[in-house]
Amino acid sequence: MSHASFRRCTADDIARLKNMAQKHPSAEIASQLGRSTGATIVQAHKMKLSLRLRRPKDEESSLSGADPSHAGFDVPACIQSVCRRVFF
Numbered sequence: 001m002s003h004a005s006f007r008r009c010t011a012d013d014i015a016r017l018k019n020m021a022q023k024h025p026s027a028e029i030a031s032q033l034g035r036s037t038g039a040t041i042v043q044a045h046k047m048k049l050s051l052r053l054r055r056p057k058d059e060e061s062s063l064s065g066a067d068p069s070h071a072g073f074d075v076p077a078c079i080q081s082v083c084r085r086v087f088f
Contacts, residue, residue, distance in 0.1 A: 007035075009043055017044060022054045 009017075013033055020029045030040040030075070038062060044051050 021049050021051055026051045
């Protein structure tokens with residue numbers, strides 16, 4: 001049975017991870033680093049670095065005026081009137 005091999009992260013790997021974090025999916029980052037997705041996630045966690053993707057700025061501004069009621073779902077008028085009577 002062979003033992004699992006590993007490569008230590010280089011300063012270049014760490015810089016690339018920091019640069020790509022929150023801009024690219026973790027699988028893409030892992031591919032660019034030549035590592036598994038799991039290893040990339042573990043390294044980011046050790047660095048207290050979030051890999052959660054950020055919403056692009058242009059998408060954020062388009063949602064700023066959106067009506068937050070009904071969680072973005074179209075609710076039929078008959079249900080809206082019932083909800084207003086019951087909850088308000």
